[in-house]
Amino acid sequence: MTQAAPKSHAGEQDVDLTASALDHRIEANGKLNGHANGPNGVNGHANGHPATLPALDASKLTVHTADPTAREVPDEATACSGNETICTDHMVTCKWTVAAGWEAPELKPYGPLTLMPTASVLHYATECFEGLKFFRGFDGKLRLFRPDLNARRMLMSTLRIALPGFDPKELEKLIIALVAKDGRKWLPRDRPGSFLYIRPAVIGTQPQLGVQAPKEALLFITASFMPRMDSPAGGMKLHTSPEDMVRAWVGGFGYAKVGANYGPSLLATAEARARGYGQILWLYGPEGYCTEAGASNFFVVWRAKDSGKLQLVTAPLDDKLILDGVTRRSIVELAKIRLPSELEVVERRYTIDEILEADGEGRIVEAFAAGTAFFICPVSAIHHRGKDITIPMSKTGESGLYTAKIKGWMKDIMYGNEQHEWGVVVDEE
Numbered sequence: 001m002t003q004a005a006p007k008s009h010a011g012e013q014d015v016d017l018t019a020s021a022l023d024h025r026i027e028a029n030g031k032l033n034g035h036a037n038g039p040n041g042v043n044g045h046a047n048g049h050p051a052t053l054p055a056l057d058a059s060k061l062t063v064h065t066a067d068p069t070a071r072e073v074p075d076e077a078t079a080c081s082g083n084e085t086i087c088t089d090h091m092v093t094c095k096w097t098v099a100a101g102w103e104a105p106e107l108k109p110y111g112p113l114t115l116m117p118t119a120s121v122l123h124y125a126t127e128c129f130e131g132l133k134f135f136r137g138f139d140g141k142l143r144l145f146r147p148d149l150n151a152r153r154m155l156m157s158t159l160r161i162a163l164p165g166f167d168p169k170e171l172e173k174l175i176i177a178l179v180a181k182d183g184r185k186w187l188p189r190d191r192p193g194s195f196l197y198i199r200p201a202v203i204g205t206q207p208q209l210g211v212q213a214p215k216e217a218l219l220f221i222t223a224s225f226m227p228r229m230d231s232p233a234g235g236m237k238l239h240t241s242p243e244d245m246v247r248a249w250v251g252g253f254g255y256a257k258v259g260a261n262y263g264p265s266l267l268a269t270a271e272a273r274a275r276g277y278g279q280i281l282w283l284y285g286p287e288g289y290c291t292e293a294g295a296s297n298f299f300v301v302w303r304a305k306d307s308g309k310l311q312l313v314t315a316p317l318d319d320k321l322i323l324d325g326v327t328r329r330s331i332v333e334l335a336k337i338r339l340p341s342e343l344e345v346v347e348r349r350y351t352i353d354e355i356l357e358a359d360g361e362g363r364i365v366e367a368f369a370a371g372t373a374f375f376i377c378p379v380s381a382i383h384h385r386g387k388d389i390t391i392p393m394s395k396t397g398e399s400g401l402y403t404a405k406i407k408g409w410m411k412d413i414m415y416g417n418e419q420h421e422w423g424v425v426v427d428e429e
């Protein structure tokens with residue numbers, strides 16, 4: 001006799017296994033963390049068997065303060081000139097085990113982690129991460145930009161690789177705790193208009209070889225310097241991906257910020273760099289769909305072939321091929337609200353041949369890459385199979401007009417020139 005499968009999702013899971021498993025986990029995690037199960041809360045186990053165990057809880061944060069005189073804050077240029085990322089005085093860590101749930105998170109001096117050589121992450125890429133910045137505003141305040149979206153995305157990435165769930169609100173509080181602790185010293189008030197980079201990550205730490213969902217994990221958050229990459233002289237030049245390499249595929253995990261997406265892309269990126277290009281424009285399928293530029297989303301402004309309308313075009317999210325960038329989403333939302341009659345926002349599949357055709361007909365207006373690291377970075381050229389497409393950069397020759405306009409709005413929100421709900425003010429210690 002065949003075993004009776006749970007009724008509701010059985011058939012759907014057979015054809016749509018990963019998507020429905022992930023959706024169910026996110027749903028279950030939300031219910032568990034959202035419910036009033038006492039102060040300890042409840043925590044979804046990575047394997048989908050919920051157990052009443054301590055949830056991630058920022059209110060339990062323990063604090064060990066570093067000696068504030070031990071390290072001086074370097075200037076931005078010095079900090080970004082070496083081969084090691086310079087982090088602030090503190091980091092946040094939090095351990096999880098399948099048996100005991102999330103331990104109390106710790107805010108403590110920045111330093112190395114210890115891992116056994118058999119740790120899951122070192123062999124099976126059980127790792128995911130986030131990237132967001134905090135900003136020293138022109139009004140003197142510290143701000144994060146839409147950190148709730150990063151926290152939610154990190155939950156999705158974490159569950160995708162069978163690591164333990166948590167309430168994204170608690171992750172957001174831990175990020176805020178680190179920024180509040182180190183912001184005053186490391187992003188001083190006399191450096192308005194500057195930022196530091198926050199890197200939350202979760203790794204599988206169980207020291208046992210064997211391909212399985214880790215029974216131990218570590219969440220950690222660091223804050224560091226990061227070079228400005230949003231305005232390379234003459235714009236960013238892209239080289240399309242080679243025919244024999246795919247960054248992400250339908251049914252894959254390109255939509256999750258998991259480490260496994262990035263290591264394998266470095267070979268093509270290094271080759272493109274050697275040829276004088278900044279990033280790869282990742283194409284997909286025999287049709288050559290344009291997906292992302294390096295680890296950033298990609299936008300083109302063109303005049304539509306049929307209607308002649310000015311359009312802001314970017315790849316869609318529904319096929320789960322690209323990362324749902326916070327920057328991408330914000331640009332789409334701002335353009336819809338603030339340029340409704342000027343610029344039609346289009347999220348659809350489009351091919352490199354459409355770009356070539358538009359270029360041939362003089363319909364390309366501008367293009368840019370968008371993500372936290374590159375912010376909004378004007379693109380000046382695309383190289384594809386021996387052909388070079390030159391993208392106009394009409395405004396001062398360094399950026400397209402719409403690129404500059406949207407970037408200006410985003411900057412104003414990040415640095416407090418415009419009071420906006422996306423700019424979350426952090427009270428510093």
Ligand SMILES: *Cc1c(COP(=O)(O)O)cnc(C)c1O
Nearest residue numbers: 295296297323325326327371372
């Ligand atoms: C992080 C990332 C982005 C940008 O996302 P933001 O939330 O805007 O920083 C885009 N594509 C990939 C592949 C990424 O890893």
